[in-house]
Amino acid sequence: MSRNILILPGDGIGPEITAEAVKILEAARSEGLDITLSEGKVGGAGYDAAGHPLPAETLEAAKAADAILLGAVGGPQWDKLGDISLRPERGLLGLRKELELFANLRPAILYPQLAEASSLKPEVVSGLDIMIVRELTGGIYFGQPRGIERRDGQQVGYNTYVYSESEIERIGRTAFEMAQKRNKKLCSVDKANVLEVTMLWRDVMERISADYPDVELSHMYVDNAAMQLVRAPKQFDVVVTGNMFGDILSDEAAMLTGSIGMLPSASLNAGGQGMYEPCHGSAPDIAGQGIANPLATILSVAMMLRYSLNEAAWAERIEKAVGVVLDEGLRTADIAYAGTRKVSTSEMGDAVLAAFKAQA
Ligand SMILES: NC(=O)C1=CN([C@@H]2O[C@H](COP(=O)(O)OP(=O)(O)OC[C@H]3O[C@@H](n4cnc5c(N)ncnc54)[C@H](O)[C@@H]3O)[C@@H](O)[C@H]2O)C=CC1
Ligand SMILES: CC(C)CC(=O)C(=O)O
Ligand SMILES: [Mg+2]
Numbered sequence: 001m002s003r004n005i006l007i008l009p010g011d012g013i014g015p016e017i018t019a020e021a022v023k024i025l026e027a028a029r030s031e032g033l034d035i036t037l038s039e040g041k042v043g044g045a046g047y048d049a050a051g052h053p054l055p056a057e058t059l060e061a062a063k064a065a066d067a068i069l070l071g072a073v074g075g076p077q078w079d080k081l082g083d084i085s086l087r088p089e090r091g092l093l094g095l096r097k098e099l100e101l102f103a104n105l106r107p108a109i110l111y112p113q114l115a116e117a118s119s120l121k122p123e124v125v126s127g128l129d130i131m132i133v134r135e136l137t138g139g140i141y142f143g144q145p146r147g148i149e150r151r152d153g154q155q156v157g158y159n160t161y162v163y164s165e166s167e168i169e170r171i172g173r174t175a176f177e178m179a180q181k182r183n184k185k186l187c188s189v190d191k192a193n194v195l196e197v198t199m200l201w202r203d204v205m206e207r208i209s210a211d212y213p214d215v216e217l218s219h220m221y222v223d224n225a226a227m228q229l230v231r232a233p234k235q236f237d238v239v240v241t242g243n244m245f246g247d248i249l250s251d252e253a254a255m256l257t258g259s260i261g262m263l264p265s266a267s268l269n270a271g272g273q274g275m276y277e278p279c280h281g282s283a284p285d286i287a288g289q290g291i292a293n294p295l296a297t298i299l300s301v302a303m304m305l306r307y308s309l310n311e312a313a314w315a316e317r318i319e320k321a322v323g324v325v326l327d328e329g330l331r332t333a334d335i336a337y338a339g340t341r342k343v344s345t346s347e348m349g350d351a352v353l354a355a356f357k358a359q360a
Pocket of ligand 2: 089092247280
């Protein structure tokens with residue numbers, strides 16, 4: 001049966017990078033992978049077309065899709081919208097919440113060819129392979145109450161950091177299962193020395209660890225984790241953390257792999273449906289210049305094939321194609337250094353496509 005994939009390019013560099021990833025999906029389809037592609041609008045593009053960052057038509061198509069590929073949302077032209085519920089980022093948050101995509105997997109893997117592009121010394125990062133498991137539908141990004149209001153003659157802004165036991169338990173179990181499939185080491189990152197919500201987080205992680213006796217559970221405060229990630233990142237294998245800490249730590253981890261343009265992600269719900277997107281944003285500073293790195297988006301397609309479509313062999317072909325192109329010395333500007341050949345977004349996409357086809 002044909003699997004139905006919804007493409008949501010979004011804003012800024014979103015359309016540029018998803019176009020390169022779609023080339024790979026179309027090549028796979030022409031070689032026999034049974035998929036159907038359709039496209040929708042989200043974020044600022046959704047607002048401009050339909051007056052809402054998550055148009056009803058897009059939400060309906062997303063619910064019906066077997067998997068979604070999203071570029072990125074946001075941009076300065078929409079930051080001025082007075083009604084914050086209409087801003088592009090709310091479209092993305094709405095999609096995550098409506099589809100209950102609570103488990104966000106962000107693998108920070110250093111391709112050996114990019115050791116020199118990493119922000120850290122090659123010996124500190126060589127062989128780096130961390131899986132960050134970020135809770136995606138709760139925490140401070142969703143907690144109520146939230147708002148900005150006048151109190152005592154001045155404006156006060158507030159958000160609520162809230163997690164229920166069941167929300168912590170389900171992301172915890174996802175992380176323990178991931179650790180079981182990998183190196184049986186799980187580090188839970190919290191701020192349990194200050195925040196009650198993360199004291200509960202730590203207690204739940206401890207309680208459920210009894211069901212995974214083969215996994216070694218450790219705990220780390222988020223400030224220390226941020227420091228350890230740049231001091232000795234290879235001490236981590238699977239990291240589980242809440243929505244905001246995971247957002248921040250994964251951008252930090254991206255730089256260990258050479259660039260934010262290298263980090264793919266999968267956002268999964270309990271039914272295995274998934275949305276796949278690069279970890280970066282819409283990069284308005286480079287949008288329209290044809291210089292964005294499409295590899296995080298292309299690698300997100302590999303994650304889609306592995307996690308939602310159960311097509312690991314196709315996923316491996318994509319990952320291998322990326323390796324071939326890096327071996328050839330091709331680099332977008334963000335990962336270029338002396339001795340490599342700087343290429344545009346579409347040249348990089350075409351090179352990956354050629355390396356992908358060469359494995360047919
Ligand atoms: N998942 C999403 O759709 C996300 C959306 N955003 C939105 O994106 C907009 C810009 O946010 P920023 O904080 O600037 O984060 P950003 O991730 O868009 O950009 C940060 C820096 O990384 C660079 N960069 C990002 N992706 C790149 C790529 N593929 N290749 C080369 N360089 C790349 C950018 O040029 C910029 O200098 C905002 O509106 C923000 O809300 C931010 C993060 C995630
Ligand atoms: C809603 C997004 C802008 C949050 C984000 O930065 C991310 O998911 O990486
Ligand atoms: Mg982010």
